[in-house]
Amino acid sequence: MSRLSFLICFGLGLAFGLWVRVRWLQPALLDASGETGAGDDDDLMAVVGIGPAFAQVLQDAGIRTLEQLARQDADKLAAQLGHRVPAERIKRERWIEQARELSRTQR
Template identity: 40%
Template sequence: MTFAVIKTGGKQYKVAADDVLKIEKLDAEIGSIVTFDQVLMVGDEVGAPLVEGALVAAELVETRKQKTVIIFKKNRRHNYRRRNGHRQLLSTVRITEILTGGAKPNLKAAAKPAAEAKPAAEAKPAKKAAAPKAAAPKAEAPKAEAASQAKAPAAKKAAKADVVDDIKLIGGVGPALEKKLNEAGITSLAQIAAWTAEDVAKYDDVLSFKGRIEREEWIDQAKELLAGKAPRAKADKK
């Protein structure tokens, strides 16, 4: 079996086709093809320092934080103790090809996630189309009630149009926390307003918020902002 030795993130890895390994974080989308051009060795051919024309292609499977590593510092007789935690971001990749002679990688693997996402997107309109059928019996109501019901959705749309969907409007969320939330896939108030108790526990652990979400009532704040209420003042936080 052909193998190669690649260098990425300041480390060297011996890889072969279909190998799955964790490496330093890569800035790429899940399911995309990434290439490693720093190939130190392919089979019996050793580079000087790199093998000319060699390339290793891989599919990015996921990027997530690893288990917490505790850093504890202590100075004797100085009452100095510091305890911190660190969770390293690593990317998981699956090696697809080991190429030589200047060959280019096959990019078909990158199209798989998009092909799988299409049936799900096409299935959503079918669910929405079924909703008007259940509302058909309401046609027997008086015209006055029908008119008031028609005005209510219009008023809600007008109110929602004025809402600024910015998670920094939540009291206690600044640029640093916004960056953490965006890296975890949270970009809107609607996502935070829909959080369950399990979601709160998950993000509190993943982002090391230490109970901040419940303490500062992020979910309630998000719902108030989506309803058109003004942001809570920082002086009102308890």
């Protein structure tokens, strides 16, 4: 009986792992166009001052590309990010200006 219990639990664990992957992990990797978003982090991290943590904060707010960042206002962006990144830092490090310059050169 214990072997049967083990197999049932093992199967349920596999099913749960698959469900988590399909339900939660895969949608996070897809952007609106249906392509994987792996390059988006690198795109935002081209801006000096944006590392993986801030890139994730921006992505959580729906900002996934340099062009989207370039269209932002520093004060409104800070408010949108819940002030996790102060507007003063965004201005001082010229995130928006850098994003504009980088998005122009990538065209």
